[in-house]
Amino acid sequence: MSQGTLVKRQFGHRARLALSAAEVLKTDDQAHAARTLWNLLHAWWQMMPKEKRTLANADAAIRQARTDIDFLAVLPAQAAQAVLKTYFQAWKNCWEHRADAPDFKGRFRAEMSVDVPQGRDLKLTRVHRRWGMANIPKVGRVRFRWTKDLPVGKRANADNRITGARLTKDALGWHIAFRVQALEVEPELHQGPDVGIDVGVTVPIAVSDGETYEHGEWLTKKEKARLLYLEQRAAQRKRHRKPGERTSRRLHRTYDQIAGLRAKAKRRALDWQHQTTTAIARTYGTVVVESLTITNMVKSARGTIKAPGKNVARKSGLNRSISGEAWGRTVTLLTYKTTRYGGTLHKVPAPGTSRRCSACGLTTPGSRESQAVFVCKNPDCGWSGNADHNAARNVLHLYRMGLALVPAAGRAVVRRTKRVKPATAR
Structure with missing residues (x-):
């Protein structure tokens, strides 16, 4: 390409969500439903013979599961289709020796996430210098931290737009990762x-x-002392737990603070x-x-x-x-x-x-x-x-x-x- 040529660039931008308690519960339910749907799909894959493991049969099985199991209805239909595509892509990566074979997702080990495949469903608006609003299907309008100029409103077109997003949850709360497509000038050498x-x-x-x-230490002295205290308390509570006994809420809360x-x-x-x-x-x-x-x-x-x-x-x-x-x-x-x-x-x-x-x-x-x-x-x-x-x-x-x-x-x-x-x- 010659200098000054316009090229399409795809990148991601992660922003922090500011959710209310009710919105957190709704998003958590969608994430648990997506994880359950993945596990059901993996179980279906193991039971079916090889000649019936097709995308059409898997799509029909997902539709039937969403009809039979009530709590799967909290997950939007497009998000359910995204789970199906991600699962089949995981098998392709395994067959091409780029990753291990997909497996069941545990409740506490797996990352909680929900996909919003279509960017038009987000309906982004900027309401403040530091905050923006996005529409999450079956959750509503939510606020997110505006730290980067995004193609919204009149700036959005066929070449500069948001193609989708993914909601992820870590120890610090829910975040949204936008998939952005932009038309930019190719950089000079x-x-x-x-x-x-x-x-x-x-x-x-x-x-x-x-x-x-x-760089220095990532945690201050007070934070490291706090982390050591929490780890010792978690070990003590775990030591007093009887074999086969479920983890107490106090221990889970300590684990959350450590995380x-x-x-x-x-x-x-x-x-x-x-x-x-x-x-x-x-x-x-x-x-x-x-x-x-x-x-x-x-x-x-x-x-x-x-x-x-x-x-x-x-x-x-x-x-x-x-x-x-x-x-x-x-x-x-x-x-x-x-x-x-x-x-x-x-x-x-x-x-x-x-x-x-x-x-x-x-x-x-x-x-x-x-x-x-x-x-x-x-x-x-x-x-x-x-x-x-x-x-x-x-x-x-x-x-x-x-x-x-x-x-x-x-x-x-x-x-x-x-x-x-x-x-x-x-």
């Missing part, structure tokens, strides 16, 4: 410099030009990631990251009975730290943000980037003296510097050497790119 990124636990993000992006504090920490972490990745995408034209297999990095070191693991508690703490930094989410955010600002993101092989000297290019044993300092033990080099910045420089150098990873048939292969810079430009 970003003329910013190239940069390599190294992610870690002590230093979350270190870049090859010497810059670091760090609320953890959700608050997760929201602050996500906000930091958004701000950091946006700053990186705006500053640099080419962003290079390591191709990490995070699932293998956070495997337990417990081992087996015959071959028990070593330093299990220490490895568990490291696994929690890695999971808390959410490296995969950082790469996901950078992927679409670099494209939005006209840049590109590339992945390079990860092995050896933290143990190789970025000055001489050799891997000498003992160079990584500590977590923070790298001192090359090569007699002809002797370069020293920050270990994270050294790894980030190695990441960028791999890209400039043409060793970029390209996904192919579900795996990553090395392909030499056309762009090669001299080694002196490191």
Whole structure:
């Protein structure tokens, strides 16, 4: 495409809902009905022979279930059709080896959600600088927090519109995620410099030009003390519960308070990631990251009975730290943000980037003296510097050497790119 070409962009926008107690009950009932409908559909799928597992037969079964079971009527018909489409898409993802097979959804484990497939049913209006109104089928007009300009009213047309929404509930309440389609000018090619990124636990993000992006604790001291107290109280109440006895309301309330504090920490972490990745995408034209297999990095070191693991508690703490930094989410955010600002993101092989000297290019044993300092033990080099910045420089150098990873048939292969810079430009 030439510069200045109009392209369609689809993105999501999540906003907080301000529901009354009655509206919360109605939305909860719809979410429970959607979960029940999923479970009924999964049971029907398991009972039917393969030749009868068609979309038409499943649609007929859903219509019959909504007629026979009264409480399923609280779910709008279009939302029920969305459950059917999502279920069949889950099986397609399983057959194409992109996800596991769908299963039953538990009452307390599954996410509570309701789909509004048609954007015209929402009838969005902006009533205040900070608040908007939306129509939720069988719930009514509800308020949501207005934090982004949306194509509503005269601004809405065939190219700029809201195509649907999804209601989700977490520990902090109900939220609505709009699906937005917009016609925008294709961004010009970003003329910013190239940069390599190294992610870690002590230093979350270190870049090859010497810059670091760090954060503090997600919870304050009072909030962490409160969380510890709630976890101890929950453990005590659970210990006094008899085998087979149902969880008390007090224990459920304690669990909800714990989930609320953890959700608050997760929201602050996500906000930091958004701000950091946006700053990186705006500053640099080419962003290079390591191709990490995070699932293998956070495997337990417990081992087996015959071959028990070593330093299990220490490895568990490291696994929690890695999971808390959410490296995969950082790469996901950078992927679409670099494209939005006209840049590109590339992945390079990860092995050896933290143990190789970025000055001489050799891997000498003992160079990584500590977590923070790298001192090359090569007699002809002797370069020293920050270990994270050294790894980030190695990441960028791999890209400039043409060793970029390209996904192919579900795996990553090395392909030499056309762009090669001299080694002196490191």
